[in-house]
Amino acid sequence: MIIASNFKMNHTRKSTQQFLNQLKEVKTNHTIRVFPPATALFENEIVGVQNGYPAINGSFTGEIGLEQIKEFNIDKILIGHSERRNLLKESQELITKKFEFYKNENFEITYCIGEPLEIRQKGIDEVIKFLKAQLVGIDINYDKLIVAYEPVWAIGTGISATIQEIEETHNKLREFIKSSLLYGGSVKLENIAEICDIENVDGVLIGTASWQVENFIKMINQVKG
Ligand code: PEP
Numbered sequence: 361m362i363i364a365s366n367f368k369m370n371h372t373r374k375s376t377q378q379f380l381n382q383l384k385e386v387k388t389n390h391t392i393r394v395f396p397p398a399t400a401l402f403e404n405e406i407v408g409v410q411n412g413y414p415a416i417n418g419s420f421t422g423e424i425g426l427e428q429i430k431e432f433n434i435d436k437i438l439i440g441h442s443e444r445r446n447l448l449k450e451s452q453e454l455i456t457k458k459f460e461f462y463k464n465e466n467f468e469i470t471y472c473i474g475e476p477l478e479i480r481q482k483g484i485d486e487v488i489k490f491l492k493a494q495l496v497g498i499d500i501n502y503d504k505l506i507v508a509y510e511p512v513w514a515i516g517t518g519i520s521a522t523i524q525e526i527e528e529t530h531n532k533l534r535e536f537i538k539s540s541l542l543y544g545g546s547v548k549l550e551n552i553a554e555i556c557d558i559e560n561v562d563g564v565l566i567g568t569a570s571w572q573v574e575n576f577i578k579m580i581n582q583v584k585g
Contacts, residue, residue: 361556361583362506362540362563364393364470365570366410366438367400376400379573380407386577389585391563393436393470398424401432408436408468411444414454414461426465436468440494442512456497468504470542470565477513480525488532505539508565514545516568521545523554530560549575553582 371379376396383392383406395410396402413423429437439458444450462469473494475487491509499505509529514521521529526543533541543555544565555561570576 361585362391362393362542363580363583364508364542364563364565365395365576366441366544366565366567367394367396367571368410368443368567369397370571371396371400373400377402379576380404382573383577386580388580390580390583392580395436395438398428401429401434403432403434407432407434408438408470409434410438410441412437412458412462414457426461435466436470437462438470438472440472442472442474442510442515446512452494452496459498463499463502463504466504468506469502470506470508471498472508472510472544472565474510474512474515474545480511480513484528484532487529491529491533500537500539502539506542506563507533507537507539508542508544509533510544510565516546518546518548518568520547520551520555523558526555526561527558530558534560547579549579549582552579553584556583 380402392406393408394406395408409429412429413420413425415425417425417427440455473491475490479486479490511521530541540562541560542563542565543561547555547564547566548569555564
């Protein structure tokens with residue numbers, strides 16, 4: 361299983377270092393990933409970036425590019441998170457450029473997709489149509505691709521999608537996506553084991569519940585295998 365923590369805009373450099381130090385002591389067969397903010401990057405094989413501009417360097421105020429990421433020997437990136445799509449208005453066109461750029465650099469790309477509540481309320485066919493539109497321009501056969509299905513209405517709300525909703529959506533995604541499929545959206549200590557047991561769920565992307573390292577470690581230990 362892949363168990364990933366997205367810090368979003370939480371943790372400092374100091375607290376990230378402490379988090380990684382504590383995590384180092386954990387014995388697990390699972391693949392762990394941690395995505396700290398850009399100010400708290402470390403050279404560590406489990407660390408990836410939450411964002412990267414599709415350029416080596418240049419006049420892109422506030423962004424970080426390949427040169428800054430490579431300084432830490434990082435080769436993992438999150439692309440397409442709903443907070444960047446919705447709050448920061450990242451277009452599918454920009455997201456596609458990022459994907460192509462970091463794919464050409466051989467990065468492991470965790471690519472996020474997820475529908476808003478009004479689409480979920482229209483039923484599974486509309487959900488899949490929406491998710492497919494978020495995959496336009498993305499090479500779904502890229503061998504270092506991980507797809508994270510994260511319904512927007514479940515992110516940070518404390519209310520996860522139901523087991524049935526996750527199962528049905530992942531089964532439909534599996535019909536055309538061969539890569540690992542993560543679920544994200546209010547995964548917590550109480551539901552991680554059950555979610556990871558669902559067919560076609562290859563792991564989880566966790567925000568809120570992962571920010572306390574003790575809780576993240578407990579969650580990792582809940583998952584079979
Ligand atoms: C996320 O933003 O990727 C996420 C899954 O957040 P949370 O676990 O807080 O819902």
